[in-house]
Amino acid sequence: MASLTWTDLLDSELTAELIQETLACVDNDLWVATACLDKVLDDVELQRELLKLGISRTDLAIQRAKASLEEKSTGTSENGEGDIYAGEPLNSYFGGHSEDAQLCAIRSILLTRSTRLECYAQIAECMEDVEMDDTASVDGSWEDDPWADEFDTGSIRTTKSRRSKSQIPVPLPLSSFLTQHPSFMGMALVSQMQFEAVKALVERIPGMFAYRFAMLEEIPLFAEPSLYRDLLPAVDSVMDAEKARNLAAADDDWCQRPDVLATLKEFVPWLEEEIQSMEAPPNMSTHDSLLSGKEITSWYRNRVNDALSTTGMADVALSLVQHGISLGVSELDEVGEDLTLISRLVYDAPGSKDEGTLISLDDWRALTPSEVVQRYMASSSPETVVNDIRRLVMPYLFVQESRAERAGKPDPGLVKSLLHGYILSAPIDLLxxxxxxxxxxxxxxxxxxxxxxxxxxxxxxxxxxxxSVEEWTQMSRIFECLPLWSLDGTGSREEEEVEATMSSLASYLAPSTNQPLGRPSELLRFFKPLHASSLSIALDVLDVHLESGEILAKWGTPVTLQWLLQSSRNETQQRAWATKLVRTCNGELHSVDDWLSLLEDMLKLSRPEDSPNPTNSAFGTLSKEDIRKIFFRGLLSSGNFLMAKSLARPRAGDVLLGNDDVERLCLECSREFYDNASNGNYNFGDMKQAYECLSVPHPTPAIEREREFIEATSRISSYNIMSRPGVPLLPIDIRLMTDKLTLISRVLSGNDTAYKHVEVILDLVRKLGYKGNTLAEVKTLAMITDTALQAEDFDVAYQTSDRMVNTVLKYKAASLPGSESPEVLEAAEVCWVSCLQLGRHPEADNTERKMYLLGRALELCPPDKITDILSAWRKVEEEDIEQRQEILSDKKSPGKVSQKRQTRGRTATLASKLQSLHIHSPSLPSAPDAAAIASHALGRVAASLPFSIPGRERSGSREGSRPRAGSPDVQAQARHALQRGIGWLIGADESEL
Structure with a gap:
């Protein structure tokens, strides 16, 4: 009845009273013990009652077994009382008393559960809610800080968490804890950071010490080591091995002895299965024996490295090392030094709060000292850099120096070299x-x-x-911090040493495709040999360069100190930069004071007047006179001619430059404007600048000639002359022409009425540079005559020819007889050829003028041409006589037209359709158009034909007056026909022919 009542009870219905009522009254000990074994509860008190009851029902079985074994024993052995229960008697007893064997097996399990139950109760008391606070403070409990003398302990951050306690449930229920291996509870407690509970578990449960490192590995890496200090392994310095802990002794009950349990497993089959169900997982590492000191040190190092690389919490890693040292772990001092330095990088370095720093111990040790310094100073600002060096860099450098001494390799210059290395690589704002x-x-x-x-x-x-070309203020501030030596013994040797150093440095800094710009660390080797006296001179040079750089930057043409160093003896570079300086500033200077201020600064940078040798200033190779010329030319190039005129011709004060220099510079600048002009009109653009620039100096013949040349260029451009089809003639093309009379030919050939404006054309010739050149004037008149003749404007042709004749006669009269210059002879040749061309022209009807021109041609031609000209003169003379006779005949018979006149009329009609071929002097330029080129070519051909007459005829004979094949008249008609074209002859009226 009782058994039925017990089996029907639910776990939730059990109470202490009910346990006593249902089980205590049962006389069968095995049944009661088995019932207590089968029932596993989560309530501590009820489970305790069951275990007490079950254990009490096994007491008699233990007593009977012990008594039986004592009776069978023949006596006490030498090894002690324990041996009387071992061996064959125990097997014999359990073999004959199976119920007692069952009770002993149940007792061993109940005792184990009882031990775990009490541990569980203590764990429940230790369970508390831990809230980690982010506020870090210095843990004052560590009085044995091994680095307190070397570092400021205030910079070592250890997190001491403020905890608010409240009871929380045990992670595993009691039933699981009693039936599973306690390592499961240990892992669950570690994951919740219930370190007091873990400590109770390890101390109260036999065998849990073997799982100490498995549980330590499961502790979160961010957990503060002070919270689980009691779980950390310690080292016995005497034994150099892990220190043993004071652990709870194993149960000393008789039935839990190993030999008894081994025997019980033979007679109670289910005991082996029960024991195996409570074993630890096979993959959980165990360390039954104590580790060596090196193994413990290795564990701490691995733990520290993992904490750093995973969480970046250097303070936690440092705290772990501190605890390890306090627990006797050796060889952690250097790790502690590294962690202290890393903690400064992680928590104290600028920018560490904004940027999470993850670095492992191995990564830290792989960094070179220079790289560590750079990491410390990576986010430093001008406001913090000095303090950062003192509290971050210097302690690190002292540690490196100390380590070198401990390693037996002292380096007194280590701190200096590393500090200087950082300074040489720092940006200017930090310097x-x-x-x-x-x-x-x-x-x-x-x-x-x-x-x-x-x-x-x-x-x-x-x-x-x-x-940099912009940081002159910062560089000047650095210069102001440099020492000033009063060295009276400084002489030429030191100056030569500095000069050689600066020269070598300038050569080293010369731009190259295979070498980058010199870094400060590379330049230091040039200055290392210099001592105080030489350094003082070098600083004086630096002062001059800084002043030069500031002035150049002030006017918008900054340079580097390296450029100033390289150009200190290079006049070409300095002159080019001075020119650039003036031209760059011209758009920003608006008053005379501004320009004078620029000039004053440029003169500061030039070579002093009393020093013939170059100086270290920006324009030290240039004299003040050179600077004034460069300045004035730059002023002219700006187009501010009124200001230039006021400076060149001041009403009061010193004159900027002499008149000759002003004239030369104005001419050069004007020509520069002229050559860059894209249009010849002097009312616009660069041509206007070129023209107005000439108003600055006093008028001189050279200035006037240049001004007239610009006017001539503008006039020529108005005729739209092309250099090639579709491309207008540029001013630079005009200047580069060797024979500028070619331009006159192009003007005449390209404009139908230009020949009528003789004075304009002659004025243009004079302004092109031919003023006073009679030969050029004669050639020009000849071209005008030829153009008028082609236009059949005989009046202009006669007038121009007459002027040309008078000009040549005056030219010849001015020279000594018999000693004419080549120019006079050439002018005479041009004149007589032009007169001959017009004098024999068949369509020119003014025979009086024609005879006059032919007479002048006879007067000016060479002797070998007189016969040819006489032939043409006789022809014109015969025509004149014939015309006079016809006029007289008409007067006698006014109503009739003589046969001669009709014949002459037909001839005149034919002649009017022919155009004369004109003989050109070889010295005359050819026109660019096709007509002018043809005329010139035909003129040369006709000129090569013989003018001589085979036989002299009587002047009154008609046969003699008939044109012969080689006569000038035939040549003129041929030239005229070729020039106008003979296509019209195909459809001409035969009666007219």
Whole structure:
């Protein structure tokens, strides 16, 4: 009845009273013990009652077994009382008393559960809710900080969490804890960071010590080590091995002895299965024995490296190392140093709060000292850089120096070399406060760079290695922090040394395709050999370069210090830059004061008048006279001619330049404007500038000639002359022409009425540079005559020819007889050829003028041409006589027209349709158009034909007056026919022919 009642009860219905009522009254111990074994509850008190009851019902079985074994024993052995229960007697007893064997097996399991139950109760008491606070504070409990003497402990951050406690449930129910291996509970507690509960588990449950490292590995890497300090492995310094802990002893009950349990497993089959169900997972690592000191050290290092690389929490890693050292773990001092330095990088370096820093211990040790310094200073600002060096960089450098000494390789210059290396690589805005904190006026203990020579060398390297063209204010502030030596013994040797150094440095900094710009660290080697006296001279050179750079930057043409160094003896570069300076500023200067201010600054940069040798200033190779010329030319190039005139011709004060220099510069500048002009009209653009530029100097013949040439260019451009089809003739083309009379030919051939304006054309010739050149005037008149003749404007042709004849006669009269120059002879040749051409023209009807021109041709021609000209003169003379006779005949018979006149009329009709071929002098230029080229070519051909007459005839004979094949009359008619074309002859009236 009782058994039925017990089996029908639910776990939720059980109470302590009900347990006693249902089980205590049962006389069968095995049944009661088995019932207590089968029932596993989650309630601690009820489970305790069951375990007490079950264990109590196994007491008699233990007593009977022990008594039976004692009776069978023949005596106590030498090894002690424990041996009387071992061996064959135990097997014999359990073999004959199976119920007692069952009770002993149940007892061993109930005792194990009882031990776990009490541990579970203690774990439940230890369970508390832990809230981690983000606020980090210095853990004052560590009085044995091994780095307290070397570092400021205030910078070592260890997180001491403020905890608010509240009971929370145990992660595993009691039933699971009693029936599974306790390592499951340990892992669950570790994951919840219930370290007090884990400690209770390890101390109270036998065998859990073997799983200590498995549970330690499951602790979150961000957990503060002080929270689980009691779980950390310690080292016995004497044994150099892991220190053993005071753990709970295994149950000493008789039935839990190993030999008894082994025997029980033979007679109670289910005991083996029950024990196996409570074993740990096979993949869980165990360490039954104590580890060596090196193994413990290795564990700490691995844990630290994982914490750094995973969480980046250097303070947690450092705290772990501190705890390890306090627990006797050796060889962690250097790791602690590294972690202290890393913690400064992670928490104290600028920008560390904005950028998460993840770095492992291996990564840290792989960094070179220079890289570490760069990491420390990566986010430093001008406001923090000095403090960052003192609290971050210097402690690190001292640690490196100390390690070198401990390693037996002391390096007294290590700190200096690493610090200087950073300074040489720092940007200019950070260098200013660094040099300011190294001023010689400060105490040596307060200076970043304490040595005066070092600060001078570093400043020279940093400034000459700076490629910036805008940071002159910062560079000047650095210069103001440099030492000033009063060295009376400085002589030529030091000056030569500095000169050689600067020259070598300039050569090294020369631009190259295979070499980048010199870095400050590379330039330092040039200044290392220099000592105080030489460094003082080098700083003087630097001062001059800085002043030059500031002035050039002020006027918008900045350069680098390297350029100033390289160009210090290069006149070409300095002259080019001075020119660029003036031309760059011309758009920003609006008053005379502005221009004079520019001139004043340029003169500051030039070579002093009392010094024949170049100086180190920007324009040190140029004299003040050179600077004034460059300045004035730049002023002219700006187009501000009124201002240039006021400076060149002041009413009061010193004259900027002499008249000759002003004239030369104005001419050069005007020609530059002229050559760059794209249009010849002097009312617009560069041509206007070129013309107005000539108003600056006093009028001189050279200025006047240039002005007239510009006017002539503008006049020629108005005729729209082309250099080639579709491309207008540029002013530069006109200047580069060797024979500018070609332009006159193009004007005459390209314009139908230009020949009528004789004076305009002659004025154009004079302005093209032929003023006073009689030969050019004669050639021009000849071209005008030829053009008028082609236009059949005989009046203009006669007038121009008459003027040309008078000009040549005066030209010949001015020269001594018999000693005519080639120009006079050429002018005479041009004149007589032009007169002959017009005098024998068949369509020119003024025989009186024609005879006059032929007579002048006879007067001016060479002797070998007289016969030819006489032939043409006789022809005109015969025509004149014939015309006179016809006139007289008409007067006698006014109503009749003589046969002669009709014949002559037909001849005249034919002649009117022919155009004369004109003989051109070889010296006359050819026109660019096809008609002019043809005329010139035909003229040369006709001129080569013989003018001689085979036989002299009587002047009154008609036969003699008939044109012969080689006579000038035939030549003229042929030329005229070729020039106008003979196509019209095909459809001509035969009666007219």
């Amino acid at each position: 200013v406060p660094i040099f300011d904190a190294s001023k010689p006026t400060l105490l040596a203990s307060q200076r970043i760079i304490s040595d005066d020579e070092d600060i001078a060398r570093l400043a020279l390297s940093c400034l000459y290695g700076n490629p």
